[in-house]
Amino acid sequence: MTAPATHVDYQLSQLDQLEAESIHIFREAAAEFEKPALMCSGGKDSIVMLRLAEKAFYPAKLPFPVLQIDTGYDFPEVLTARDNWVQRLGAHLVVARVEDAIANGVVVDDGKTSRNRLQIGTLLNAVEENGFTALFGGGRRDEEKARAKERVYSHRDDFGQWDPKNQRPELWSLYNGKLHGGEHMRVFPLSNWTELDIWHYIGHEQIEIPSIYFSHTRRVFNRDGMWLTESDFNPLKPGEQVVEKTVRFRTVGDLTLTGCVESEADTLDKIIDEIAVARVTERGATRGDDRFSEAAMEDRKKEGYF
Amino acid sequence: MDLLRFATAGSVDDGKSTLIGRLLLDSKSIFEDQLEAVEATSHSRGYDYTDLALLTDGLRSEREQGITIDVAYRYFATPARKFIIADTPGHIQYTRNMVTGASTADLGLVLVDARQGLTEQSRRHAVLLSLLRVPHLVLAINKMDLVDWSQEVYSRIHDEFRQFATKLSIPDLAVVPISALKGDNVVTRSENTPWYDGPTLMHHLEHVHVASDRDLVDTRFPVQYVVRPKSDEFHDYRGYAGQVAGGVLKPGDEVVVLPSGMTSTIEAIDLFDQQIPEAFPPMSVTVRLTDDVDVSRGDMIARVKNAPKPSQDLDAMICWMTNEPLRPRQKLAIKHTTRMGRALVKDIQYRLDVNTLHRDQDTKELGLNEIGRVQLRTTVPLLCDPYTKNRTTGSFILIDEATGVTVGAGMINSGA
Known part of the structure; x- marks a missing residue:
C-alpha cells in the first residue's frame, strides 16, 4: 500500500489493486486446498509471491511450504536470496532435486534434454510424493501468448497436464477449486501483473x-x-x-x-x-x-x- | 496511476484483433521480437501487410483455425492508466466466454463494421454487457475508411444503437468512428472525420470515470480466512481476512456477523503490519473485532442497520456453460462470495433470447450458452444482494459435483 493514511477519494493505485487481488487469491487457495505449496525459483516473480503471501497471512506465518525444484544448474546468488527469504519468513522449505530424480529414474537425462524440461518430471514427482493439491506459481499472462488464456486457478489432470481447450470458465473473483483424486491445481496470483508492475x-x-x-x-x-x-x-x-x-x-x-x-x-x-x-x-x-x-x-x- | 479493465467483443470480421493489435502497437506495448514474429508469419502467408491480429492469436489450434475460442487477457499501459483487456470471441457459441470476460470489466467495447451496421451479433454483445452490469459501453464503428468517412453512416448506426439501448441498462455510452487498420481515431485524431468532435478511443479509455462505479455505502465484508498465528508474540491475535466487497469499514463501527446475527464492534483493521483508519473496495485487509464472537470462512461482516438478509431461495439470471442442459430438479454445487453450498434447481421461468430480448416461457431447459431466469433453493443461507446493487455479493457460480467443472454463472435478482 502506498498510503496507509486516509484515502479521501477512496482510490487505490493500480499497484495496490493488483496487490489486493493477489492477496485475495492467496487466501482463497489457502482456505480451499488441503495441501498447497508455493513454487519458488528464487527469481523476482517468486519473490514477489513470497512478499504477497507474507502480507496475506500476517502476523501468522505462511500456512504452506515453499517448494523449490533444484535443477543443479541454479545460480548461487539466486539460492542465497531464496534462503534469506525462507529464513526471514520462518517458512518450511521443500527442495526437489533434478539430480535425485535422475538418480532414481524418475526422469531420464539423455544429454540432449534441457534441465528446464527435466524439471517437469521432477516437479510432478514431488507433487505426488508430498501429496500437494495446489501449487502457487509466479506465471504472468503478459509473459507469453500461451499464458494469456491461462486461468488464475489452472486445473491439472492426474497426469499433471494442462488442457488449454478444456479450461473451466473463470468469472468475477469466484475461483473453482474442485478437485478429484490425483488432480491438482496451479494457482497464479500474479496473473494480471506485467514485468514492469x-x-x-x-x-x-x-x-x-x-x-x-x-x-x-x-x-x-x-x-x-x-x-x-x-x-x-x-x-x-x-x-x-x-x-x-x-x-x-x-x-x-x-x-x-x-x-x-x-x-x-x-x-x-x-x-x-x-x-x-x-x-x-x-x-x-x-x-x-x-x-x-x-x-x-x-x-x-x-x-x-x- | 489507476486501472481500467475492459472487455472487447466482436468477431474477426469486425477487425477486433486488428484494433487490439493497434492499441498495443500505438501505446508501444509491443516488443520488437513479438512484432518480428508477426511480420515473419504475415510474410510467409503471403499477406500484403502485417496482420496485427496475429499478435493476439494465442493457442496453436486458434492459429490453425484463424479464430479466437477462449478469453485472452492483454495488458498495456499509457502514462494515464494501466489497462487489462479481456479479449473475447464474438460468435454466439462463445457466449459463455463473453460473459466471463464481461464479469470483471468496467467497460465494454463493442465493434461494428461500418459497412454492415448493427448486426444481430452487436446487439447480443450489448445485451450481455448490460446483463453483466458493465457500467460503461463504447461502440466503435470500424472500417470508416471503407464508407468514405461518411457522417451519415456514423449517425445512422449511432441512432439505431441508441434506440436499441433504451431497452437495456447502459448508464454511459460513447460512439467513436475509427479505422483500426489505418489507426484513425484510435490513438491519434483523424483528419478524415472533421464532423466528429468526440475523443479518440484511447483518450476515452484513459479518461472515462470509473471511480463512482463502486458501492461505498453498503458495507459488505465476506470473511475469507481466519488468521490465528498461534505464536508467542501474537498469542491472542484473531483476525478475519477478506476483500472488501462494498462500503467503508472503520474501527469503532458496530457490525453484525452473518448468518449468526451476533453483533460486535470493529477494534482494528490491519493491512500487513499497519493499522489503517478505513478500508474500502477492493482492499484486502484483516479485521479484528472487540468481542470473541464465532466467525469463520463464509460468514459476512455488515453493518447492524444495513445487512443483507440470509436467504435460501434465489431468483437469478443464469448463463449455462456446458453441453448437458440445465433442467429442473438438478442438484449442483454453488459458490457465492466465500461460501460453498449445494443448490437445487426449482424452476426455469424463461429463456432469454439474447438477440431479440424475447422471453421464451415454454422452455423446459437451458442449453449451452443460453441465458434464463431460474429459481434455486440452497442448502445454506446465502448473504446476497441483487446483482444490480453489488456485482460481488450478487454473483455466484454453479459447479457440477461429478466433474468439478464450472457449468453456470448466476446473477441474483433477489433472495427470499
Whole structure:
C-alpha cells in the first residue's frame, strides 16, 4: 500500500489493486486446498509471491511450504536470496532435486534434454510424493501468448497436464477449486501483473532480490545470439570465446540456458527505467528454452511446466 | 496511476484483433521480437501487410483455425492508466466466454463494421454487457475508411444503437468512428472525420470515470480466512481476512456477523503490519473485532442497520456453460462470495433470447450458452444482494459435483 493514511477519494493505485487481488487469491487457495505449496525459483516473480503471501497471512506465518525444484544448474546468488527469504519468513522449505530424480529414474537425462524440461518430471514427482493439491506459481499472462488464456486457478489432470481447450470458465473473483483424486491445481496470483508492475512493486517494497538482476561484471560467451555465463555446466563449443561484460539478468532459470543482457542498471530505479523502454520481451531476450518453436511454451505447459 | 479493465467483443470480421493489435502497437506495448514474429508469419502467408491480429492469436489450434475460442487477457499501459483487456470471441457459441470476460470489466467495447451496421451479433454483445452490469459501453464503428468517412453512416448506426439501448441498462455510452487498420481515431485524431468532435478511443479509455462505479455505502465484508498465528508474540491475535466487497469499514463501527446475527464492534483493521483508519473496495485487509464472537470462512461482516438478509431461495439470471442442459430438479454445487453450498434447481421461468430480448416461457431447459431466469433453493443461507446493487455479493457460480467443472454463472435478482 502506498498510503496507509486516509484515502479521501477512496482510490487505490493500480499497484495496490493488483496487490489486493493477489492477496485475495492467496487466501482463497489457502482456505480451499488441503495441501498447497508455493513454487519458488528464487527469481523476482517468486519473490514477489513470497512478499504477497507474507502480507496475506500476517502476523501468522505462511500456512504452506515453499517448494523449490533444484535443477543443479541454479545460480548461487539466486539460492542465497531464496534462503534469506525462507529464513526471514520462518517458512518450511521443500527442495526437489533434478539430480535425485535422475538418480532414481524418475526422469531420464539423455544429454540432449534441457534441465528446464527435466524439471517437469521432477516437479510432478514431488507433487505426488508430498501429496500437494495446489501449487502457487509466479506465471504472468503478459509473459507469453500461451499464458494469456491461462486461468488464475489452472486445473491439472492426474497426469499433471494442462488442457488449454478444456479450461473451466473463470468469472468475477469466484475461483473453482474442485478437485478429484490425483488432480491438482496451479494457482497464479500474479496473473494480471506485467514485468514492469513486478519491478515497480519490488522498488516500492524495497525487498531483497538476487544480486544477478543488477548490473555486474561477468565472464560470458555468445551462443545463438545470447550471452551465457561461463560455467563448468556449460562447456564451450568450438568457436565460442569467453569475454568480460557488464551485464544483468532479466530472468533467472537454468544457467546453461538463461542469457544476460548488457546493462549498466545497478539500482532498482535504473532497472525500471531500462524495462520501461525495453523493446524485446524478457523471454525473447534471454530464454533459450522458449525459442525452439513458436508454440514451445504451450507444449511445455501441456506437459505440466510451471 | 489507476486501472481500467475492459472487455472487447466482436468477431474477426469486425477487425477486433486488428484494433487490439493497434492499441498495443500505438501505446508501444509491443516488443520488437513479438512484432518480428508477426511480420515473419504475415510474410510467409503471403499477406500484403502485417496482420496485427496475429499478435493476439494465442493457442496453436486458434492459429490453425484463424479464430479466437477462449478469453485472452492483454495488458498495456499509457502514462494515464494501466489497462487489462479481456479479449473475447464474438460468435454466439462463445457466449459463455463473453460473459466471463464481461464479469470483471468496467467497460465494454463493442465493434461494428461500418459497412454492415448493427448486426444481430452487436446487439447480443450489448445485451450481455448490460446483463453483466458493465457500467460503461463504447461502440466503435470500424472500417470508416471503407464508407468514405461518411457522417451519415456514423449517425445512422449511432441512432439505431441508441434506440436499441433504451431497452437495456447502459448508464454511459460513447460512439467513436475509427479505422483500426489505418489507426484513425484510435490513438491519434483523424483528419478524415472533421464532423466528429468526440475523443479518440484511447483518450476515452484513459479518461472515462470509473471511480463512482463502486458501492461505498453498503458495507459488505465476506470473511475469507481466519488468521490465528498461534505464536508467542501474537498469542491472542484473531483476525478475519477478506476483500472488501462494498462500503467503508472503520474501527469503532458496530457490525453484525452473518448468518449468526451476533453483533460486535470493529477494534482494528490491519493491512500487513499497519493499522489503517478505513478500508474500502477492493482492499484486502484483516479485521479484528472487540468481542470473541464465532466467525469463520463464509460468514459476512455488515453493518447492524444495513445487512443483507440470509436467504435460501434465489431468483437469478443464469448463463449455462456446458453441453448437458440445465433442467429442473438438478442438484449442483454453488459458490457465492466465500461460501460453498449445494443448490437445487426449482424452476426455469424463461429463456432469454439474447438477440431479440424475447422471453421464451415454454422452455423446459437451458442449453449451452443460453441465458434464463431460474429459481434455486440452497442448502445454506446465502448473504446476497441483487446483482444490480453489488456485482460481488450478487454473483455466484454453479459447479457440477461429478466433474468439478464450472457449468453456470448466476446473477441474483433477489433472495427470499
